Amino acid sequence: MVSTMGHTHHSFQDEDSSSGSAPLLGWNMSKPSTLKFWTASAEKVQMSKFWALGRKFFFGLSELNYGCSSWILSSQYASDLYEAGVKLWRKEDLLDIEAQLARSFETEYFTVRRIDGVVARIKNPMYRIQNPIWAPRLKTQGYWRLVRIKPDGPPETYLCSYLLEWKNQTVPRYEGVIEYSKSLFETKRQLWNNSITCELFRAQLQRLLNTGKRRITKVVCFGLGDMVTKTAEWEMKHRRETEQQASETSDIEGSLIQHAMALTMAEAIRHHTGVSVELKAQDPGYREQTNEILSENGFKIVGKCGAGGFAEIDEDTLVFAAFASTAISEVLADIARPALVITTGGEKTFCDHTKVFSDAESPRTRQMWCEYSVSHFSVPSPELELFKPLTQMSIRTRMPGVKGAK
Numbered sequence: 001m002v003s004t005m006g007h008t009h010h011s012f013q014d015e016d017s018s019s020g021s022a023p024l025l026g027w028n029m030s031k032p033s034t035l036k037f038w039t040a041s042a043e044k045v046q047m048s049k050f051w052a053l054g055r056k057f058f059f060g061l062s063e064l065n066y067g068c069s070s071w072i073l074s075s076q077y078a079s080d081l082y083e084a085g086v087k088l089w090r091k092e093d094l095l096d097i098e099a100q101l102a103r104s105f106e107t108e109y110f111t112v113r114r115i116d117g118v119v120a121r122i123k124n125p126m127y128r129i130q131n132p133i134w135a136p137r138l139k140t141q142g143y144w145r146l147v148r149i150k151p152d153g154p155p156e157t158y159l160c161s162y163l164l165e166w167k168n169q170t171v172p173r174y175e176g177v178i179e180y181s182k183s184l185f186e187t188k189r190q191l192w193n194n195s196i197t198c199e200l201f202r203a204q205l206q207r208l209l210n211t212g213k214r215r216i217t218k219v220v221c222f223g224l225g226d227m228v229t230k231t232a233e234w235e236m237k238h239r240r241e242t243e244q245q246a247s248e249t250s251d252i253e254g255s256l257i258q259h260a261m262a263l264t265m266a267e268a269i270r271h272h273t274g275v276s277v278e279l280k281a282q283d284p285g286y287r288e289q290t291n292e293i294l295s296e297n298g299f300k301i302v303g304k305c306g307a308g309g310f311a312e313i314d315e316d317t318l319v320f321a322a323f324a325s326t327a328i329s330e331v332l333a334d335i336a337r338p339a340l341v342i343t344t345g346g347e348k349t350f351c352d353h354t355k356v357f358s359d360a361e362s363p364r365t366r367q368m369w370c371e372y373s374v375s376h377f378s379v380p381s382p383e384l385e386l387f388k389p390l391t392q393m394s395i396r397t398r399m400p401g402v403k404g405a406k
Helices: 040-059 070-083 091-102 143-147 170-175 181-193 196-213 233-241 250-273 288-296 308-312 328-335 363-369 381-392
Strands: 023-028 036-039 109-113 119-123 134-140 162-168 218-222 278-282 317-321 340-343 350-352 372-376 394-398
Touching (some): 070 143, 091 109, 091 162, 091 308, 109 162, 181 196, 181 250, 181 288, 196 250, 196 381, 196 394, 218 308, 233 250, 250 278, 250 317, 250 381, 278 308, 308 328, 317 328, 328 340, 328 363, 363 372
Parallel strands (some): 317 340
Antiparallel strands (some): 023 036, 109 119, 134 162, 340 394, 372 394
């Protein structure tokens, strides 16, 4: 609450005195034609009246709302709602915002549901723009953004667990794509399939599937990265200056391997169950050429604006999220308990005293992970240079008896 405090202006009537006490430095201007010194006794009377009025003004007549900011009140309310069990994310809300963003050309106002149930309207700056250079996508605001780190935007958005953000498309359009992306993906896929790391991963996954006779019907991937975008000029320069490998494919090497891993997961599950397994992927950063490559390799693209894919998750899902830039673990904690979760996030919280990781741990994710057993990804020494980022991944398996649906 922001309050303004009015100020009262008091006028003081100077008193004349005929005392013969030694004069002080002050002028009585009640009679412009004469100048007369105040005496010490008159000064004492005048000062006592002044302090009496001051005490009234500062301690009796004014209410000071210092510190009662919109952010302090909102963060406390968010904490109260969270502790009461109110969900930050619901499948129906995520499906709704995905549909709105998908038809952004014809949508003048977007609506988002705050965690207190209030629906907020957000004006669409790209409404009816024929050739927009800005594309909308989902932006998550997790627990820490609601209670600890002041969100961007006006106070009306402080209780929004999800909003939308706009990504400028001019540079990607200008720089174009890697022309040989399809053959490059096939090369990286073969490299992965023929590696010892892949063999170890298959065996590890097979053991987890055998334990408890888990049923998995789909693999849903999040944030695995675009596969056709060239490395930016500034990134190339930085890599050369730091004596790192610099090429137009440097930024997509990890993405290519991660998508090859997703194919391995689906194949291993099919081999284990003998039935068809759906393979789905969500990343609002996918370009059309990436969508084409993935579709040709058995992926179904979901949630092109970054929201709808979450609604695909249920108790029979394997979730794969590598180095994601959204609060995936927190969303999972509210909407489902998938059979397996392979991720690099959800274990750490603060990257410094004012910032949290994109997929940070929260009270609910900490509680959720207690319902999972965890095993770590192993990369043998000879292949560490090729697959070192994979060592940051963990494989979490839902424990028997844990209810999958939320």
